Amino acid sequence: MGDPETGGAMTFDLSKIAAIHTAYLCLVGAMIWGWLRWVGAEITPLTFFVCGLPAVLSLMLAFTSMEDEQQYVVRLMACAMFTPLLLLMWGIGADAPALPRMPWAYGVGAGLLHIAVFVGSVLWIGTATTVVQAEAGVAPVDVGTLRGRLLSLNRIGGPLSVSEAASDALEMTVIFRFRSPGRSYRVLLNLDPSEHRVRVRERASAAGSAPETEAEKSMRGIGDPSFDPTRPNASKVSETTAQVTPVKRQALAAMPLTLSGSAAAVPPDVAASLDPEAMLTLLCAVTTRSGWHWQPAFFGAF
Numbered sequence: 196m197g198d199p200e201t202g203g204a205m206t207f208d209l210s211k212i213a214a215i216h217t218a219y220l221c222l223v224g225a226m227i228w229g230w231l232r233w234v235g236a237e238i239t240p241l242t243f244f245v246c247g248l249p250a251v252l253s254l255m256l257a258f259t260s261m262e263d264e265q266q267y268v269v270r271l272m273a274c275a276m277f278t279p280l281l282l283l284m285w286g287i288g289a290d291a292p293a294l295p296r297m298p299w300a301y302g303v304g305a306g307l308l309h310i311a312v313f314v315g316s317v318l319w320i321g322t323a324t325t326v327v328q329a330e331a332g333v334a335p336v337d338v339g340t341l342r343g344r345l346l347s348l349n350r351i352g353g354p355l356s357v358s359e360a361a362s363d364a365l366e367m368t369v370i371f372r373f374r375s376p377g378r379s380y381r382v383l384l385n386l387d388p389s390e391h392r393v394r395v396r397e398r399a400s401a402a403g404s405a406p407e408t409e410a411e412k413s414m415r416g417i418g419d420p421s422f423d424p425t426r427p428n429a430s431k432v433s434e435t436t437a438q439v440t441p442v443k444r445q446a447l448a449a450m451p452l453t454l455s456g457s458a459a460a461v462p463p464d465v466a467a468s469l470d471p472e473a474m475l476t477l478l479c480a481v482t483t484r485s486g487w488h489w490q491p492a493f494f495g496a497f
Contacts, residue, residue: 209267212320213257216275220250223279223309227286230301236291245285249278265441268320275316279309318493321439327447327479327489335391335486342367342386343457344481351459353466355474369478371471377402380471382478392488395478399471400435439491440472442479450480 224246231242253274261267287302295301329335336344345367348357354373360366365387371380378401385394453460459481469477479489 209261209264209324210257212268212324213253213271215316216271217250217253217257219275219312220253220278221247223282224248224250226305227282230286231289231291233293234289234291234295234298235293236289246282249274249282252278264324268324272313272317272320276313280306283309322490322492325439325441325491327442327483329391329486329488330483333484333486338365338386338388340457341393341482341485341487344454344459344485345369345384345478347458347460348477348481351461351466352463353461353469353474355469369474371469371474380474382475384478386487390488391486392490393482395489395491396493397438397440397475397491398435399438437493439493440475442476442489446473446476447480447483450476452477452480452484454481454484 228238228242228246231246232238236242253271256270256274259267259270283302283305287298342359342364346357346359348355348369355369355371357367357369360368365385367384367386369382369384373380380399381397383396383398385396387394451462451465461477482489
C-alpha cells in the first residue's frame with residue numbers, strides 16, 4: 196500500500212490480512228460444525244448460520260474503510276480473537292446424546308490452541324504490516340553515509356541521542372530523552388548493507404513513573420466501569436514493553452527532512468517538538484530517503 200511519493204511505500208496489502216482472517220474463521224466454523232456432528236447434535240439451518248457467522252462478520256469488516264490502517268487491523272483482529280471463543284462456548288454447550296464425559300476439556304484445549312494461533316498472528320501482522328520500502332527512485336547510499344546521517348541527528352537539538360554499539364558498527368541505539376523521570380524509550384537499529392535494510396526493535400519502559408495516558412491510568416478491565424466504578428486510577432506505572440509502532444504514511448511524507456552528504460537536519464521547531472512516535476518517523480524518513488528499507492521486528496537482543 197502507499198504512494199511512492201509519500202516517502203516510502205508500505206509493502207503489505209491489508210486485504211491479505213482480511214482474507215486470511217476470514218479463511219481462518221471459516222475453518223473455525225467448519226470445526227465447530229464437525230464437533231456438533233461428532234457428538235450427535237441436531238444439525239439445523241440455525242447451526243449453519245451460527246457456525247458461519249464469524250466468517251461473515253470478518254468478510255463485512257474486510258470491506259470497511261482502510262483510511263486508518265491501524266483501526267482497520269484492530270477491527271479484524273478483535274473479530275478473529277473473540278468470535279471463535281464465543282462460537283466454541285456455544286458448541287461445547289450443545290445438547291447432544293454423544294457428548295464426552297468432560298466436554299470442557301476439549302473446549303479448554305481448543306481455546307488454548309486458538310489463543311496460540313492468535314498470538315502468532317499478532318506477531319506476524321505486527322512485522323508484516325509495518326515494513327516501509329525505500330523511497331522509489333532513490334539509489335541506496337553506502338552504509339557509512341547512512342550511519343553518518345543517523346549520527347548527525349545528535350546535532351538537531353531534539354530530545355534524542357544516537358550512538359553506535361561499541362562492539363558492532365552496524366548497530367545503533369537511539370534514545371528518547373523524557374522530561375519526566377522513570378521513562379525510557381529506546382530504538383535499536385541494525386544496518387544490513389547486503390539488503391540495504393534497517394531492522395528496527397523498540398523497547399518502552401516505565402519505572403514508577405506517573406501515568407501519561409488514560410489507558411495507563413485505568414486499572415479497570417472490560418465491563419469494570421459499570422461493575423466496579425469506584426476502583427481508583429493508577430498513580431504510578433512500572434512496565435517494559437517490546438513493541439512495533441507503525442509509521443503513518445502522512446506523517447512520513449510531511450517530515451521536513453533535509454539530507455546532504457552524511458548529514459540530516461530538520462527545522463529547529465520540529466526537532467524541539469519531537470515525541471517518541473515522531474522520533475521514530477524521523478528515523479524512518481532518514482532510512483527510506485537514503486534508499487534503504489525499514490523493517491520493524493519484535494524479537495532480538497537489545
